[in-house]
Amino acid sequence: MNTQAKPLLKLEDVYKEFDVTGGFWEQFRWENGRPVRKKAIVKAVNGVTFDIYQGETFSVVGESGCGKSTLARTVTGLLQPECGKIFYDGDRIDDLSYSQKTPYKKRMQMVFQDPYASLNPRFTVRKTLEEPLFFHYPELTREQRLDRIAEVMEQVGVHPAWAERFPHEFSGGQRQRISIARALMVDPEFIVADEPVSALDVSVQAQILNLFMEAQEKRGLTYMFITHDLSVVAHISTRVAVMYLGSLCELSPGGEIFNNPRHPYTKALLSAIPRLGEKKAKHIRLKGEVTSPLHLPSGCVFHKRCTYAKEICTQEIPTPFTAGDNAAVACHGVEQGWVG
Amino acid sequence: MDHLLEIQNLEVKFRLRSGEVTAINDVSFFLDQGERVGLVGESGAGKSVTGFAIIKLISKPGFISGGKVLFEGRDIAGLSIEEVRNIRGNRISMIFQDPMMTLNPVLSIGTQMTETILAHKNVSKAEAQAIALDKLKKVHIPSPEKRLDQYPHEFSGGMRQRIVIAIALLTDPAVIIADEPTTALDVTIQAEIMDLLSELCESEKMALILITHDLGVVSQVTDRIIVMYAGRIVEQGLTRDVVSNPRHPYTKGLIAALPESQQRGKALSQIPGTMPSLTDMPQGCSFHPRCELVMPICKEKVPELIELDNKNALVACHALAKGGAS
Numbered sequence A: 001m002n003t004q005a006k007p008l009l010k011l012e013d014v015y016k017e018f019d020v021t022g023g024f025w026e027q028f029r030w031e032n033g034r035p036v037r038k039k040a041i042v043k044a045v046n047g048v049t050f051d052i053y054q055g056e057t058f059s060v061v062g063e064s065g066c067g068k069s070t071l072a073r074t075v076t077g078l079l080q081p082e083c084g085k086i087f088y089d090g091d092r093i094d095d096l097s098y099s100q101k102t103p104y105k106k107r108m109q110m111v112f113q114d115p116y117a118s119l120n121p122r123f124t125v126r127k128t129l130e131e132p133l134f135f136h137y138p139e140l141t142r143e144q145r146l147d148r149i150a151e152v153m154e155q156v157g158v159h160p161a162w163a164e165r166f167p168h169e170f171s172g173g174q175r176q177r178i179s180i181a182r183a184l185m186v187d188p189e190f191i192v193a194d195e196p197v198s199a200l201d202v203s204v205q206a207q208i209l210n211l212f213m214e215a216q217e218k219r220g221l222t223y224m225f226i227t228h229d230l231s232v233v234a235h236i237s238t239r240v241a242v243m244y245l246g247s248l249c250e251l252s253p254g255g256e257i258f259n260n261p262r263h264p265y266t267k268a269l270l271s272a273i274p275r276l277g278e279k280k281a282k283h284i285r286l287k288g289e290v291t292s293p294l295h296l297p298s299g300c301v302f303h304k305r306c307t308y309a310k311e312i313c314t315q316e317i318p319t320p321f322t323a324g325d326n327a328a329v330a331c332h333g334v335e336q337g338w339v340g
Numbered sequence B: 001m002d003h004l005l006e007i008q009n010l011e012v013k014f015r016l017r018s019g020e021v022t023a024i025n026d027v028s029f030f031l032d033q034g035e036r037v038g039l040v041g042e043s044g045a046g047k048s049v050t051g052f053a054i055i056k057l058i059s060k061p062g063f064i065s066g067g068k069v070l071f072e073g074r075d076i077a078g079l080s081i082e083e084v085r086n087i088r089g090n091r092i093s094m095i096f097q098d099p100m101m102t103l104n105p106v107l108s109i110g111t112q113m114t115e116t117i118l119a120h121k122n123v124s125k126a127e128a129q130a131i132a133l134d135k136l137k138k139v140h141i142p143s144p145e146k147r148l149d150q151y152p153h154e155f156s157g158g159m160r161q162r163i164v165i166a167i168a169l170l171t172d173p174a175v176i177i178a179d180e181p182t183t184a185l186d187v188t189i190q191a192e193i194m195d196l197l198s199e200l201c202e203s204e205k206m207a208l209i210l211i212t213h214d215l216g217v218v219s220q221v222t223d224r225i226i227v228m229y230a231g232r233i234v235e236q237g238l239t240r241d242v243v244s245n246p247r248h249p250y251t252k253g254l255i256a257a258l259p260e261s262q263q264r265g266k267a268l269s270q271i272p273g274t275m276p277s278l279t280d281m282p283q284g285c286s287f288h289p290r291c292e293l294v295m296p297i298c299k300e301k302v303p304e305l306i307e308l309d310n311k312n313a314l315v316a317c318h319a320l321a322k323g324g325a326s
């Protein structure tokens, strides 16, 4: 990508963990005949570094539990990282107080997977869309607010005449349009969308993806788009980041990652997509069983499942290195040439 | 020729407060021994209800209001509860999206499996255990001997689904109905489970009805595809034909809407609107409010499923009826 351009969002070695130890008594285990107090820590995001540039669609893919949603929530300030720095448009934003965050909340918005859960069932569409305006544009008159609501509803394809209806009166696709409208109300620059089409049927998914692409073109939006659906990613992404157990495996331009996956996990993931009409495609089998983020393996987090793994993989964490045109890969095997 | 399973004009209704609605309408198809058929369509199309109706598992407020389900030539609808039980979970097994629909969380895997065998077969406990072990090996559970004593929560989602498949295999069924068996799983695990199901269909000579909304998955696993929309079959055909050359406007639209059907970054082709709800079914062809080819007759008359170029290709659409419509 345009490496000269200034990144809109910058993540530097970001870590996010969750303490899932539970209550006081649950922390004790019997070991060697006496009780030991132990904490259980989920390492959800582990030293992630990347930049997102103005106007691009930056996708994050990976299987469930790899830390995509945690990353999204950390980026938008809903979660505080344990370690690392996040910059938005050059300003550090991860250590701000609640009130200091306000201007950034207007510039970055979030859309979630489940429009059922993310819309207040007791609010009409108008009320849902009015809220962010009250907060960020208190100077607007009622008339101006209603005009703005009608305009955005029109843009997302929900008839403005339906402004007084409640969420349950809409289909899943329509509800997702309303969630997108809510994000667009404050005219943001950057939208983090966490699995926004995963709950939708194919025919509706196409409508919503088109809406995202249109809005981007019209408003020059930048997206961080999170999904586990690789065919969606292949379609819309400028660049793709592949995650496994909280770590970045590979970061490549959208076209590149699908034609020339480099990291062993990316290769396995792509080979597993059931493609239309290709009967019995051979896919790469991973070895072993799913690894838990409670007990992160030493070295490369993928080594227990990787068919290429060697001794070094169990000891040293691979650091991302530049491979080919703007592609970054974190793998000893790719770096040293034993993964082809 | 007799088919292993033949569904004839199946109809399922639900009694709602607002009145009766028809969820499944005039559904007919067959399944031969060892054949793999995909039942596809978007959510609410009636796939699961069809699957449940085949094994007579429709419960209130639903009921089978018409049609026949012939298994090995006998109408399941006419059988006694005892006889249905003997077929269900014995000759026909069902697998669900959520493995916990099948598994009991408080019993070990070994106990659940041997109990199932003892309920269906006249064998000793030791023999039952041997069968259980054999089936766990068939679904490639690593070190099955150790796993027998473990409980469902000790397994990952993919492993649980393997165990459910092993349980389905216990009675050597002729048919497995798998309802979205991999929808909750990650793609790499989905690929493994689908490989396993295909492998078992071959080695065990089982027939499979694979219910899914994922056209990619059916296109890899099945021989024939049945496309459902709003409670009816709209298209049927050999998988490779339907996928490469869909005929019904809905199937065409569905395949065209897949991101992989379009060039990267280009607008996706979309079907306007959404599937109607049961209480709000349009007259005539239920797809007509969303169809580009809609004609006056489409709003009045339900199109019948007719043969196109060969007996395997069936489509319900006035625009495709021989000699055109009206």
Ligand SMILES: Nc1ncnc2c1ncn2[C@@H]1O[C@H](COP(=O)(O)OP(=O)(O)O)[C@@H](O)[C@H]1O
Binding pocket: A018, A019, A020, A042, A043, A044, A062, A063, A064, A065, A066, A067, A068, A069, A070, A071, A293
């Ligand atoms: N609030 C939380 N408390 C405890 N653990 C969490 C919390 N949120 C996420 N996790 C854990 O962090 C890991 C990453 O989760 P998540 O970011 O939701 O992954 P993804 O979105 O990729 O499926 C998982 O192991 C999950 O169980």
Ligand SMILES: Nc1ncnc2c1ncn2[C@@H]1O[C@H](COP(=O)(O)OP(=O)(O)O)[C@@H](O)[C@H]1O
Binding pocket: B014, B023, B041, B042, B043, B044, B045, B046, B047, B048, B049, B050, B060, B061, B062, B277, B278
């Ligand atoms: N218990 C029920 N009561 C009322 N309607 C139901 C019930 N179960 C299913 N339906 C309706 O029957 C239709 C078909 O449902 P289903 O077979 O589950 O669809 P699919 O599996 O294709 O997503 C849907 O409109 C659904 O709302």
Ligand code: SF4
Binding pocket: A263, A264, A265, A300, A301, A302, A303, A304, A306, A307, A308, A309, A310, A313, A318, A330, A331, A332, A333, A334, A339
């Ligand atoms: S670093 Fe080693 S274990 Fe990790 S992906 Fe590369 S080859 Fe596999």
Ligand code: SF4
Binding pocket: B248, B249, B250, B285, B286, B287, B288, B289, B291, B292, B293, B294, B295, B298, B303, B316, B317, B318, B319, B320
């Ligand atoms: S019958 Fe008419 S409305 Fe229905 S799919 Fe065919 S052309 Fe379209």
Ligand SMILES: [Mg+2]
Binding pocket: A068, A069, A070, A195
């Ligand atoms: Mg998530």
Ligand SMILES: [Mg+2]
Binding pocket: B047, B048, B049, B179
């Ligand atoms: Mg279903």
